[in-house]
Structures are given as C-alpha cells and as structure tokens.
Amino acid sequence: MRRKSHLCFITVTMAVIFLVMFVMYTTLNFHTAASERKKDFHVVGRALYKLDVSWPKFPEYFTGQVFGVAVSHVAGVVYVAQRGENVPKVLMFSTDGEFLQAWNTSTLEMPHGIFVANASSDPTVWITDVGNGPYGHTIKQYSPSGKLLQVLGTAGKAxxxxxxxxxxQPAEIFVHDATGEIYIVDGDGGMNNRLLKLSKDLQMLWMHGEKGQGxxxxxxxxSVAVDNYQRVWVADRGNKRIQVFNSVTGDWLGSWGSCFTEDAPYSVRLTPDQKYLVVAQLNTNQVSLLEAPPVGIIGQCQVVSSIQLADDVKPHLVDLDQKSGALFVAEIGAQQAQRFTPMTLGNI
Known part of the structure; x- marks a missing residue:
C-alpha cells in the first residue's frame, strides 16, 4: 500500500513538473515571437528613436485591433484603445510596461481617437466613438479609471x-492643457468633414466644415494637434496633406502635401520640444518625423527621419510622453501598441 502511494506521488509530481515546463516553454516562445516581430523595422534618415522591445512586459493583454493610444505623463500611464468582440475597449499600462487595468465598459462601441486632458491637475480621458450602434457618433469623457463622465453628441445618431x-464618426479630439479649449476633427468616413474649436464650456468658437480639396x-x-505657437495641425487624410490654422482666429496658415504622395498622414503629434511633427502613415507602414517650422513660417514639409515598420503593421494613431519624449504607436494590423524611446534626450 505504501509502495502504491509512493508511485502515485511520483506520478503526480512528474505531471506537475511537465505542466510547469510546458507553460514556461510556450510563454518563452510567445515572448520570443513577439520580440522578433517587433524588431522587424529600420530607420531612414536620422536615427532619433529606437524601439523598446521590452514594452509592454506582457503583450498578450492586447486582444483586439489597437486603434489609439494616449499618455498621461504625470501619472505615468498609457491608455490603449482597442476594438473587437468581447474584448476590453481600453487597456491601461504603466509607461514602464506593467499592465495596470482594463476597462470592461459597455458604453464604448468602436473607439477611434483617445486623449488625456488636464494631465497635471484633474486628468480625464476623452474617446471618440465611430460606432453606428446605440452608443456611436459621440465623444465621451471618462475618469482615469473608466467612469463615464460626459457625452458629446447624440448617441446612436449621425x-x-x-x-x-x-x-x-468623429475621428479625434485634442484638449489644450492651459485653456481647456477643445479641437475636434469630425468625419472618419462619415458625411461630416469638419474641424471645430469649442470653448471649455462647449461653446462654438470657430469651425471649418466644407468637403473639398481647397x-x-x-x-x-x-487627427488634430495644437503646438505652443497658436497653430493647429490637421491630418487631412483623404486629401493626402496636413493643413495648418491659427488656433485663435481659425485662419488658414498653410498646407503640406509634398511629403505624402505615396500615402496619407493618419496621425499628427508634436515632440515635447516642438522640434518635430510626428506623422503615422498606415498603408506604407511608416512613422515619420517632420521638421516643425519656426513661428510664422509654414513653408514646405521636410522629413528628418522615418521609422519603416514591417509589412501589415498598419500604424494608425500616435502619442508622446511629454515628460520623457517616448513615442507610442497604435498598430491596427499588428494588434499592439509599441514604445519608441529617444536616442538621446538632446535630440528630442
């Protein structure tokens, strides 16, 4: 009887050891495959950024198509918006790569753009929802933990x-940190083709809302971003150009198109030092840094550096950590977000 118990103990022990080894093996292979996939890129021009292959530490938390990313540099939190059936619509990671939390909210259908406002004082997260169901065609404001605070637009009605x-189908929102003024690009394939500026209390200040090439x-x-020099930068995707406006008056200041003959700009953001405009181009799988012009001069666009990603990565929208300068890229095709760090702080 004792011998039989001893054999049973040995059998169970071996089974446990085998199971642990199998889990370790599959986990190692998963992370190795993910790392190899992430390394498939190269830089054209000046090497301003390098890929951080260790971010995030557990990429298996990405379970849907990643459409947007936003960074709270004060809290050290990265918000990732994803789409898919039965997947959390927002994932929270630390800027160091730790998984923090998932929003299992039912109030989001198809998140598109995501933005952290008032990061230094009273942070909230704004998300544009391009869904056609009962919650779509809206822009929603959430607490940092995912509590719905406010809805702009009439849910479910285009x-x-x-x-x-x-x-x-509003594409993206940008909230100015100092004034609380809101900039919205409305028309991710819908009937509207608008750039709106709203006051902090949601009053219309100015708008451009005509479809065309003029x-x-x-x-x-x-996509929309505002720099420190009262200029609004808009990725005019269908026209393969970036248009620039005065943030106070709404006056047109200039346009860049020569850099986008092969593919349209999908995302616009500025590096913390305002030296470069960061642009994602989905179909050519590129993230480029363009030289930001000095005050009062728009001129012609000039690409300083391009990160050429692997085929079918499909970079969609980007954001930057205003503290470290790190660049985060939401990638639809690869179903992940990636982090790129400045080569030297002096460059960024």
Missing part, C-alpha cells in the same frame, strides 16, 4: 455639419 455637437476644406480629417 448628425449633419449644421449642428456643432452632432457628429458623424484651402480650409477637408476630406476625412483624421
């Missing part, structure tokens, strides 16, 4: 360009 807060006209405006 609106016309005649009504300021009636959206049709000055101040848009075709699928996809």
């Amino acid at each position: 609106g016309s360009s005649l009504t300021p807060l009636q959206f049709d 000055l101040s006209q848009f075709y699928i405006p996809h």
Whole structure:
C-alpha cells in the first residue's frame, strides 16, 4: 500500500513538473515571437528613436485591433484603445510596461481617437466613438479609471455639419492643457468633414466644415494637434496633406502635401520640444518625423527621419510622453501598441 502511494506521488509530481515546463516553454516562445516581430523595422534618415522591445512586459493583454493610444505623463500611464468582440475597449499600462487595468465598459462601441486632458491637475480621458450602434457618433469623457463622465453628441445618431455637437464618426479630439479649449476633427468616413474649436464650456468658437480639396476644406480629417505657437495641425487624410490654422482666429496658415504622395498622414503629434511633427502613415507602414517650422513660417514639409515598420503593421494613431519624449504607436494590423524611446534626450 505504501509502495502504491509512493508511485502515485511520483506520478503526480512528474505531471506537475511537465505542466510547469510546458507553460514556461510556450510563454518563452510567445515572448520570443513577439520580440522578433517587433524588431522587424529600420530607420531612414536620422536615427532619433529606437524601439523598446521590452514594452509592454506582457503583450498578450492586447486582444483586439489597437486603434489609439494616449499618455498621461504625470501619472505615468498609457491608455490603449482597442476594438473587437468581447474584448476590453481600453487597456491601461504603466509607461514602464506593467499592465495596470482594463476597462470592461459597455458604453464604448468602436473607439477611434483617445486623449488625456488636464494631465497635471484633474486628468480625464476623452474617446471618440465611430460606432453606428446605440452608443456611436459621440465623444465621451471618462475618469482615469473608466467612469463615464460626459457625452458629446447624440448617441446612436449621425448628425449633419449644421449642428456643432452632432457628429458623424468623429475621428479625434485634442484638449489644450492651459485653456481647456477643445479641437475636434469630425468625419472618419462619415458625411461630416469638419474641424471645430469649442470653448471649455462647449461653446462654438470657430469651425471649418466644407468637403473639398481647397484651402480650409477637408476630406476625412483624421487627427488634430495644437503646438505652443497658436497653430493647429490637421491630418487631412483623404486629401493626402496636413493643413495648418491659427488656433485663435481659425485662419488658414498653410498646407503640406509634398511629403505624402505615396500615402496619407493618419496621425499628427508634436515632440515635447516642438522640434518635430510626428506623422503615422498606415498603408506604407511608416512613422515619420517632420521638421516643425519656426513661428510664422509654414513653408514646405521636410522629413528628418522615418521609422519603416514591417509589412501589415498598419500604424494608425500616435502619442508622446511629454515628460520623457517616448513615442507610442497604435498598430491596427499588428494588434499592439509599441514604445519608441529617444536616442538621446538632446535630440528630442
């Protein structure tokens, strides 16, 4: 009887050891495969950024198509918006790569753009929802932990360009940290093709809302950013150009198109020192840094550096850590977000 118990103990022990070794093996292979995939890129021009292959530490938390990313540099948190059936719509990571939390909210259908506002004082997370269901065509404000605070637009109803807060697949929002003023590009394939500026209390200040190829006209405006020199930068995706406006008056200042003959700009952000405009190009799988012009001069665009990603990565929207200068890229095709760090702080 004792011998039989001893044999049973040995059998169970061996089974446990085998199971542990199998889990370790599969986990190692998973991370190795992920790391190898991430390393498949090269830089054209000046090497300003390098890929951090260790971020995040557990990439298996990405379970859907990653559409947007936003960084809270004060809290050290990265928010990642993803789409898919039965997947959390927002994932939270630390800037060091630790997984923190998932938002299992039912109030988001198809997140597109995501932005952290008032990071230094009272942070909130804004998300544009381009869904066609009962929660879509809206822009939503959440607490840092995912509590719904406010909804702009009428949920489930696509609106016309005649009504300021009636959206049709709003693409992205940018909230100015100092003033609280809100900039919105509305029209990720919908009927609207608008750039709106709202006051902190949601009053219309100015708007450009005409579809076309002319000055101040848009075709699928996809991303918006504001620099420190009262200039608004808009990725005019359908027209393969970036348009620039005065943030106070709304006056048109210039346009860049020569850098986007092969593919349209999908995302626009500025590095913390305002030296470079960071642009994602989805179809050519590139993230480029363009030289930001001095005050009062728009001129022609000039690409300083390009990160050429692997085929079918599909970089969609980007954001930067305003403290470290780290660049985060949301990648639809690869179903992940990646972190790129400055080669030297002096460059960024």
